[in-house]
Amino acid sequence: xxxxxxxxxxxxxxxxxxxxxxxxxxxxxxxxxxxxxxxxxxxxxxxxxxxxxxxxxxxxxxxxxxxxxxxxxxxxxxxxxxxxxxxxxxxxxxxxxxxxxxxxxxxxxxxxxxxxxxxxxxxxxxxxxxxxxxxxxxxxxxxxxxxxxxxxxxxxxxxxxxxxxxxxxxxxxxxxxxxxxxxxxxxxxxxxxxxxxxxxxxxxxxxxxxxxxxxxxxxxxxxxxxxxxxxxxxxxxxx
Numbered sequence: 001x002x003x004x005x006x007x008x009x010x011x012x013x014x015x016x017x018x019x020x021x022x023x024x025x026x027x028x029x030x031x032x033x034x035x036x037x038x039x040x041x042x043x044x045x046x047x048x049x050x051x052x053x054x055x056x057x058x059x060x061x062x063x064x065x066x067x068x069x070x071x072x073x074x075x076x077x078x079x080x081x082x083x084x085x086x087x088x089x090x091x092x093x094x095x096x097x098x099x100x101x102x103x104x105x106x107x108x109x110x111x112x113x114x115x116x117x118x119x120x121x122x123x124x125x126x127x128x129x130x131x132x133x134x135x136x137x138x139x140x141x142x143x144x145x146x147x148x149x150x151x152x153x154x155x156x157x158x159x160x161x162x163x164x165x166x167x168x169x170x171x172x173x174x175x176x177x178x179x180x181x182x183x184x185x186x187x188x189x190x191x192x193x194x195x196x197x198x199x200x201x202x203x204x205x206x207x208x209x210x211x212x213x214x215x216x217x218x219x220x221x222x223x224x225x226x227x228x229x230x231x232x233x234x235x236x237x238x239x
Contacts, residue, residue: 007020015064016134022202023097023174023216024064025061025063025186025187026061026062026181026184026186027059027060027083027142027185027187028058028059028060028061028073028164028185028186029044029045029046029054029058029059029061029141029142029162029164029188030044030056030057030075030163030164030188030189030190030193031052031056031057031058031059031063031190032044032046032056032060032190032192033056033057033147034054034055034151035048035052035054035055036052036053036054037049037052037092037152037195038088038195039052039195039214041055041139044189044190045190045192045193046191046192046193047189047192047193047194047196048155048192048193048194048195049152049155049194049195050149050152050153050154050155051152052148052152053088053150053151053152054085054149054150054151054152054192055147055148056075056147056148056149056150056162056190057146058073058075058144058146058147058148058164058175059142059143059144059145059149060142060143060145060185061141061142062141062142062175063175063181063184063185065175065176065177065179065181066128066175066176067173067174067175068130068131068132068166068175068176068177068178069128069129069130069132069172069173069174070108070127070128070129070130070145070171070173070199071106071107071126071128071130071171071172071173072125072126072127072166072167072170072171072172073098073125073126073127073128073145073146073164073165073166073167074123074124074125074126074127074164074165074167074171074236075123075124075162075163075164075172076121076122076123076144076162076165076167077116077121077122077123077124077146077148077150077161077162077163078116078120078121078122078161078162079121079160079161079163080156080158080159080160080161081116081118081119081120081121082118082154082156083116083118083153084152084153084154084155084156084158084161084192085108085122085151085152085153085161085192086115086116086150086153087113087115087122087148087149087150087151087154088149088150088151089090089109089149090120091113091114091115092113094113094124094148094149094150094169095111095113095124095146095147095148096111096147096200097111097127097129097145097146097150098144098145098146098147098164099127099129099143099144100143100144101131101133101143101144102129102130102141102226103130104129104130104159105128105129105130106128106129106130106154106184106224107126109126109151110137111126111127111146112123112124112125114195114208120126123167124146126166126167126171127145127146128143128171129145131176132178140177142220145214152192155192155193155194155195155228156194157193157194159190159191160189161189161190161191161192162190162191162195163189163190164186164189164200165187166189173185180227
């Protein structure tokens with residue numbers, strides 16, 4: 001099994017970081033960053049087939065004031081309650097907390113992973129980290145806060161499949177001045193759609209004519225090859 005992974009540059013461009021109107025964006029995004037199937041990673045939407053393995057990376061895109069702390073960020077998946085995604089390889093071993101540039105985690109560095117089933121959504125939380133008391137910019141913007149791996153179980157083109165938000169009773173994002181800027185951030189969703197069926201070429205009139213000519217040539221060649229052999233066999237039989 002081999003995951004196809006998008007490059008960091010393509011991923012950042014897909015998020016629209018540092019370009020025109022997106023320069024001041026303040027978002028938390030769930031991006032599909034790898035797949036074993038034919039879908040294209042690098043955005044919040046991907047096509048997949050049952051059995052494909054997907055990597056999702058959660059990014060924070062900081063505003064002008066940076067990010068000093070974030071707490072209790074969570075991912076909910078299979079929000080349509082159709083068991084489209086399963087934690088892979090199993091709950092408890094499918095997610096990692098990533099906080100490059102942050103000196104410590106607000107909570108013990110462990111995540112609670114609850115798998116989904118028919119009629120019940122799944123979740124992974126909490127993602128949190130802090131630079132207090134020494135605030136400073138993370139080395140990249142956007143920066144990764146976590147990665148989760150899924151296996152596609154019952155793929156369906158049915159709208160939003162995963163949502164980033166806060167784990168109840170809530171959480172926060174503080175900028176480098178210690179100001180609560182939670183309300184200024186947009187939390188975005190992710191989608192898995194069914195991969196389109198393979199395209200079967202349809203021969204038009206010209207294609208059918210070419211096929212008929214090819215078959216005719218093959219028949220003619222076969223007749224020329226076997227006619228001398230049959231003649232020799234008949235001559236031998238008359239002796």
